[in-house]
Amino acid sequence: MKWRAAIVALAGMFVLAGCAMHHRGPQPGQLTLGMVTDVGGLGDQSFNDSAYRGLLASQAQLGAYIQVLQSRSAPDYQPNLSALSNLHFEMIYAIGFLMSGDLDEVARANPTQHYAIIDAVVPDPNVVSVTFKEEDGSFLAGALAAMMSRTHHIAFLGGQDIPLLEKFEAGFVAGAREIDPSTRVDVKYVGSFDDVAAGKELTQLLFDGGADIVYSAAGKATLGSIDAVKTRTGDYVIGVDSDQDGKAPGKILTSMVKKVDVAVFDVAKAIQEGHPLSGHLVLGLKQHAIGLTDFRYTRDQIGPSRLARLARIEQAIEDGRISPPNTRPGEAAFRPVPVP
């Protein structure tokens, strides 16, 4: 009798759970948007979450029907992209550089389906590729770090050593050189974007090595960097992708914000207006898709003169007087441009 009651209760729970999770399908005429995250997944409080915010904004402002498939590992990319393609979503977003090969294959197999990829270029006619000039924002981060460093020693911590991260690294190092060519910049890579503990240990190692500001461009692993800086005084971390300044107020100098959400929203909006975007969009400082935060917690520590100098450098990048390098060779060849 007891067993039977337990089984009935259990069955009831499943039914309830089923009701709670039941989604209505898209209405006729509703804009349908699908998204496949990379292995960082939702909750990275960084890159994928930023893309998801764009999707939520499309839901709220464009009335779109949205669906997200998360990828646990790289072999999930292609099945996830194909699954959404079979459902004929009007736009399917592939979030991340790591998916470019898989998206290429899926896009060729479904030539009438629209796709968008963030952070990589896939040259198929039905794919719009969105890349960012991370070097612009990283350059500003490097300049600010060099101005703020008391030890004239700062550091860069990347996720994986891939061409995408080279843009962050090169921009950051060049930005520091713009302010003070003698600034030492240590460079380390976590080896993954999701190992939070490794992010913490490596950040501590960089601080122990003498750096007093660490620019952590490592996805979810950046959360470890933020944890590491909490117990230190006078040291800073620079966050990445989303505005992370509030996660350790006063200890995160700024965040290099990459407005993936705006790009996702713009692509959705163009679809709804009947002229889907195609080709390769490059978004940088000039398009206000890349930039630093508003220094809400660190404004007083930075001070007005440094902020003014940073604003002049920002203007110089927008005007094209400074072109931040996006590769290591480009960074080695970079010569500081005097900004009045």
Added chain:
Amino acid sequence: MTGLILTLLWLTLVKSTPIIYAALGGVISERSGVINIGLEGMMAAGAFGAVVASNYVGHGIAGAMIGLLAGIASGALIGYVLAFAATKFKVDQIVAGMGINLICSGGAAYGLVLIFNQPGASRQVNSLGNNGESALIGFAFLLAIVLHWVLYRTPWGLRVRATGENPLAVKSAGLDPLRFRLVAVILSGALAGLGGAFLSIGELNLYSDGMTAGRGFIALAAVIFGRWTPLGAMGAAMVFGLFEALQYALEGRFAWLPADALSALPYIAALVALAGITGKVRAPASDGVPY
């Protein structure tokens, strides 16, 4: 240079600690005759349970302490599930352990959405802080010594070992071998849970999906490498911890050494240890055999 060596030493201690706890759990379980493949899952349960409790209790270090206890309890609870399956239902212990790993990692990932309303990682909670972290590191080594003494110098330890070698002999002495297995596996879960809690609220202040990263399996390797003794397992765990620490200390120093190869170091060390250096080892005679 001395700075580098000191950091390397400290990192070795930090990285060894969760493996030591889980490996001690593995030793006591296998000594009683139950192979605990589920260490990985029990670590995840401990890590997640600790963060959830710390999140709800809050209030600084006290909240974190309760989180730590909750982590131990979560591990023990999962240990009880394995013990129950292994002693009452006499299921294949490997299969039950794998099931536990899948349930725990999946359950924690689902729990993140239910409780923190976001997948991937929990929000930041109260952690034990640097002092708590150091205390837990010291306690790991102390516990290894104590457990070694208990297993080899007390009647209870003798009986647990006898259960792992020959449960029938224990039975003929008028004792219930299943009781020893039950207690040993629950203890095993509690220790793995403690190791998991160290990862989430000792070393960090959050639960991140997949944060145990195979440490439960490395701990299993440490059990074998350490020849099923607590002190041996502790030493083996320190070797693996050293390789993990080396990975961080070496990163960025040599351009020809890619980060990916470095992050494989601890796992390669585990493989090499199991395949070659261990030499002739003998598991408890009834290890993995249901009684």
